[in-house]
Amino acid sequence: MEVLIKIAQVILALSFLILIHESGHFLFARLFKIRVDKFYLFFDPWFSLIKFKPKNSHTEYGIGWVPLGGYCKISGMIDESMDKEQIREEPKPWEFRSKPALQRFLVLFGGVFFNMILAVILYGLILYTWGEEYIRTEDASYGVHCSPLAQEIGFRNGDRIYAFDDRVVIDEPFHTLQIDLIRTRPAHITVLRGEDTVRFGFDQSYIAQMLNTQNIFTLRYPFVISSVPDTSLNVSTGLLPGDHVVSLNGIPTPAIQDVQEILAQNSEGVVEATIQRDLSVLQIPLKVNSKGMLMVGVVSPLEFLPVTIKEYSFFGAMPAGIKKAYQTGANYLRELGLIFTPKTKAYKSVGSFIAIGSIFPGTWNWEIFWNITAWLSIMLAILNLLPIPALDGGHLVMVIYEMITRRKPSDKFLEYSQVVGMILLLALVFLAFGNDLFRLFT
Secondary structure, rough: OOOHHHHHHHHHHHHHHHHHHHHHHHHHHHHOOOEEEEEEEEOOOOHHHHHEEEOOOOOOOEEEEEEOOOOOOOOOOOOOOHHHHHHHOOOOOOOOOOHHHHHHHHHHHHHHHHHHHHHHHHHHHHHHHHOOOOOOOOHHHOOOEOOOOHHHHHHOOOEEEEEEEEOOOOOOOOHHHHHHHHHHOOEEEEEEOEEEEOOOOOOOEHHHHOOOOOOOEOOOEEEEEEEOOOOOOOOOOOOOOOOEEEEEEEEOOEEEHHHHHHHOOOOOOEEEEEEEEOOOEEEEEOOOOOOOOOOOOOOHHOOOOOOEEEEOHEEEEHHHHHHHHHHHHHHHHHHHHHOOHHOOOOOHHHOOOHHHOOOHOOOHHHHHHHHHHHHHHHHHHHHOOOOEEEEEEEHHHHHHHHHHHHHOOOOHHHHHHHHHHHHHHHHHHHHHHHHHHHHHHO
C-alpha cells in the first residue's frame, strides 16, 4: 500500500508541474499570437490515450502514454518534435520564428517562470496554512546519533553541533544541517562533545555519499516508557509508564537509538534492563521479540526536545515564501554544481523517478506533499535552464546569442544542436536510471 501511495504522489506532483510548466510556454505564445499546434501531458509517439481539438482552435490537447514529461508544440519552432517539413516552408506571421527575439525569449522562459512563481505561491500558502515548526540545533540537547557515514566524517554519538568553520549554527533548524553542510562545504566542523569543544576537518570527498544518504545523523532522546499494552511480551514484567531505560545488559543506553541497537542484537532473547523510576533504580529482565522490539509505547521525542513554532499572516507568508524559494533554489544550484565537479563524485547522486518517489512519505500528508512539490518545481525550473540544446536553457542561449550579435543561427544549426541535446538528455536519463537501479540492488 505504501508503494502505491508513493507512486500516486509522484504521478500527481509531476503531472501538475508539467502542466504548469507547459502552460507558461502556451500562455506567452498565445499572448504574442503564436499558434500552438499541440499541448500534451506525457509523450504520445504513434498514438495518444486522449486527444481533442476544440472548434475554431489550432491546438490539439491530449494525454500521451509515455509518462516521461509533456510538451507544448509551438508552430515554427525547432524542438523535440523535429518537424523539418514545417521549417522548410516560408515563415508564417503566426509562427514562432517570425516573432522578434524578445518575444521568443519570453515564450521560451515562460515555463521556467511559471515553475518559479508556483514554488513561491506554494511555499507561501504552506507557511500561511501550517506555519513553520522546527527544532533549533541548540535545543537538540541530547546531541546527534550518527550513521556509519557520519562517524567516518568525524561525528560521534551525542555530539552537539556548534559551528561550520566560524559560522555558529545553533540557532538554525536541525533538519537543515545536512544540506547546509553540503552547501557550505566548510573546512572544519566544531561540536560540543561532553564537556569539551572539538574541532575536526571536513573531507569534501564525502559529499557524494551525503547526497545519497537521507539522514547522516538523527536526534537522540531518552527511551522512556509511555505505555505497556496488554498484548506486549512484557505486560507482566512490572514495567510502568514513565520508566526510563538507562542500560541494557550493563551497557549504558542514554538514547533510544542505543536501546534499539542492543535489542536488535538480542532478538527473541531476554535483556537485563536497568530502569530509573523516580528516585529508584530497578533491575528488570525484559523479553525481546523477533523484530528486536519490547512491544511497549515510547514517549515522543517532542517531550524532551522543544519545538520552535513560527506562524505567518497571509501577507507575511508570501515574502517568506519568496525567501524560502530563493534559498531552496540557491541550495539546489550548489548541489548541481557539485554534480559537475568530478572530484566529489556527486554525479552518483543523480536519480530518476525512483529517487523522487523515495522522498515522498508512505502515508498521505498534504503538507509534506506540497512541500516536496514546491521543491520539485524549483528543481524543474533550474534543470530546464541548463544550457543544453533541447532544454529551454539551450534554446534561450540561441536567442540571447541572436540578441547580442544581431545574427540568427541557421535552421540547420538549430536542427543539429537539437539532436545533440536529445543525445545528452538520453545519456542523463540512462545515468539517472542506472544510479537508481544500482542503489536498489546494492
